[in-house]
Amino acid sequence: MLQQTQASTVVPYFERFLTRFPSVRRLAKASEDEVLEYWTGLGYYRRARHLRMAAIEVVEKHAGQVPTDVDALTSLPGIGRSTAGAIAAIAFRQTATILDGNVRRVLSRFYAISGKRGTAKTEKQLWARAEANTPTAHVDLYTQAIMDLGAIVCVRANPKCLLCPIANECKAHQQGREHAYPSVARRRPLRVRHARFFVVINGQGACLLKKRPPHGVWASLWSPLEYPQSASVAALSEDIGLRTEMISKTVSRPPFRHAFTHYQLEIEPIYIFLHGSCSEIVLSRDLRWHRPGDKAEFGLSAVTVKLLEEIEGSGAL
DNA sequence: AAATCGTGGAG
């Protein structure tokens, strides 16, 4: 959960997740939809699928015990070099190395590493420094400490060098250029993608959801029906067996932007209200009705939750 | 090796 996600954001998800899945075996038994349900809103949903697969692998290959060495940990899905290092060092007190965003920033400044953030050359230097600094005694404390130094003192903007216990030996500080590290590459402008979301609602107020493919954005989650911006109601009808006489009214809502890290999605919602329960629509395995107020038993993206909430206040629609 | 994968906090 902590991968690329601030700890404060994770806390409530972590607590709910562990209440539901208190053990590796319980997690291994869970369906993918059930795990995704508890990941809803956290993002990077691939982590949830990996975590479930890792639990299954731990049960099947390691007798339910999480392996303690870095190599075995790294072989588990979703656990890379840094996460494996963190687990081995903090949970099992093995001499193992972490390189997360905090450590990366601390080392970049301390050694004045000038390469662009994220490039292979820079990563190699950072890993070399990180490993060279990893102690054999008190690894757990060291690992937590260098992360906290980055999170609390050596922060990205306005680092608190006056409070830093190692500022004297920090090259960036010596140069008075701590703001210059780590150096960042020019980011290309965000592309904009356009999509049309058909939000089909039946007479009972239930919304039609479709399970998304296992790759791409919101993989394996349930969402309203996404189509290219050019798609028509006719194209939708073709897909799900919708006839015009089933439609009571169609409402277009103003588009809204949803920002991702690498692009923006311009979402144009079109609400389609149907007569009655519309049992005429044959639901395939990846198609299902969902009543907005009901507790979901499957994964929903934040955008889907937003659209469903709009239905709840659908007096306005 | 560059792209991709989400959402929210902070400045």
Added chain:
DNA sequence: TCTCCAAGATT
């Protein structure tokens, strides 16, 4: 409103 990025991994 915009940019940057967070307890990164995978393809």
